[in-house]
Amino acid sequence: MNAGRPARPRSFLVTATPPTTNGDLHLGHLAGPYLAADVFSRAQRMLGHTVLYVCGGDDHQTYVVTTAERLGTTPEALAARCTHDIRETLRAARVSVDTFTGPDEPYRARVRGFFRDLYRAGRLVRRTWTFPYDPRTGRHLLEGFATGYCPECLAETCGAICETCGHPNEPGTLLHTAPTGGRPAPAAVTSRDVTVLVLPLEDHRARIEAFYARRRSTMRPHVLRFVDEMLARPLPDFPVSYPADWGIPVPVDGFPGQVLNVWAEMLPGLMHMAATARAGHDPEGTVPDVWARDSGHELVQFLGYDNTFHFALAHLGLTLAHGGLAEPAAIVTNEFLHLDGAKFSTSRGHLVWARDVLARHGADAVRFHLALTHPEHQPANYTEAEFLTTVEARLHRPLAALHAAADHAGDRPAPPDTATTEVLGRYRDRMLHAYSMETFSLRQAAETTAHLLALLAARAAADPDAARYGLRAVAVWAAPLLPDLAGELRHRYGAPEQDTGRLQEVLTAW
Known part of the structure; x- marks a missing residue:
């Protein structure tokens, strides 16, 4: 692509x-x-x-x-x-x-x-x-x-x-x-x-x-x-x-x-x-x-x-x-x-008000879980327990590991190696596919972001520079899905608000 x-x-x-x-x-x-x-x-x-x-x-x-x-x-x-x-x-x-x-x-x-x-x-x-x-x-x-x-x-x-x-x-x-x-x-x-x-x-x-x-x-x-x-x-x-x-x-x-x-x-x-x-x-x-x-x-x-x-x-x-x-x-x-x-049924009182969940957990956590379980082609199910478990395991925990590793990379990490560039390039391409009108998929956008976070977190201790570049890539390509997180990452790691240029150019500019 x-x-x-x-x-x-x-x-x-x-x-x-x-x-x-x-x-x-x-x-x-x-x-x-x-x-x-x-x-x-x-x-x-x-x-x-x-x-x-x-x-x-x-x-x-x-x-x-x-x-x-x-x-x-x-x-x-x-x-x-x-x-x-x-x-x-x-x-x-x-x-x-x-x-x-x-x-x-x-x-x-x-x-x-x-x-x-x-x-x-x-x-x-x-x-x-x-x-x-x-x-x-x-x-x-x-x-x-x-x-x-x-x-x-x-x-x-x-x-x-x-x-x-x-x-x-x-x-x-x-x-x-x-x-x-x-x-x-x-x-x-x-x-x-x-x-x-x-x-x-x-x-x-x-x-x-x-x-x-x-x-x-x-x-x-x-x-x-x-x-x-x-x-x-x-x-x-x-x-x-x-x-x-x-x-x-x-x-x-x-x-x-x-x-x-x-x-x-x-x-x-x-x-x-x-x-x-x-x-x-x-x-x-x-x-x-x-x-x-x-x-x-x-x-x-x-x-x-x-x-x-x-x-x-x-x-x-x-x-x-x-x-x-x-x-x-x-x-x-x-x-x-x-x-x-x-x-969900308002008349039977079988519901969870969206504003209540948003007030307790924040917009990004709710958006992330609803995208992961989005009923695109068949019905899906929501439970409070699954929501809490999923958001902690697939968003908060890997982000915490990446933040801890990225802090060791300093403000000027080494240029990304070929392996990091390839991984983040594939992430970019798959997110673009998920966002396209012809192939739009909330589930794919959320799943791909969750997979990237897990991959980077597993290698964070050994490669803190890759963790920092990965968080910058998330700040760009996950911004439509997780707007608050993207803003936080841009502020913390200096990623641009928008960039649709070639990933290698983006990474070297950072």
Whole structure:
């Protein structure tokens, strides 16, 4: 691999799925798209590329309503409090987003305009859907208001999407549908036919197939398997509106008592977040819309696997229907992180709050362990005991040995020998591979760093100069993963903040 500075600087637009503002981030949330997108963004900046990393609160989920009812507050108050808490937790984890916004009036205006334009262009159509209906509450049972069993994999799930297999369900297709939330269940659930606004995904089949034929190398295997499953049958209509009173009202006539589907809202919502971030860097407005198809930005989206349908098919369909938006260059998914062998669950109290672990152990220790155990391709498990053991054995202990040895090397160690240069060159190349969009892997970045620390620590007493050079290399190449440690090492050993030049030149300059 060429270790020199990239010949062509690239521009990346990075998104992480907006978290639902019905609670703070637990450790399972942090282990997912937010940490991965942060490491990717930091790495691209280190390599000389331009990056906008955007996210924001997902206030209009029905889960905000059901949680507010359970807590005896309003959805508005809950969303505002949780947006503040999430921002603080991301800050404590050193997750540096360029913007983290909520749905203010400019946001709502952009969302309304996006769907009004699609409707006027004939891209959205009317369909009659059958919704389960709770006559006691007057609520249509959809999204978080409904519970039942997935018609695809038979797992227990809520409405819209099955978290287990990722397949969508129409409100009427859940098996054994019942109400959820903070109110008693009625004696019986009836049904109502409602005319809603939909995007017919099947109309875009040919272009969706062509897109995935072009982009197979930058999609996670589980995404491709899911898309292949969906394309093996007629694609469903994607609901753009549904009957509810929490969210953004439908901006066209003929849909009274309906709001925009929050998962449809999310695409223009992220576009607004990106525009807000761009304006923060370019207040004069000299740079065009970064989400535009010809903007030159590569769109890289990080999300949990359970959101795959919405990003890989629904949002792609909306993008194709619009015609002027950037298509994803990569969709980077993660599976679930479990706690003591079971899913994190706010409702059951089966969770560990991310801010609590960060306060006790610091950002780098948490980032290191979550990267080592990152659920890239299959579920992973977290236990407190394993966290403490792993961080001590694979980070703190080798670092202590290396610091002790490096102190004996003095301020001007001898130039690195061939063996040291080769080892650190291989470390650099493997970290560059882990940070690349095409082969991005949090696990590989963390494992490679842990292996280097172990190798250097085993030889530290015999070769203190190599220990010092190794710590300087970690300060450069592990900085996206361990930003606090990298800053400490730069201060202690004089390593440069960034360097993508040839390793031999870096080492001799030190």
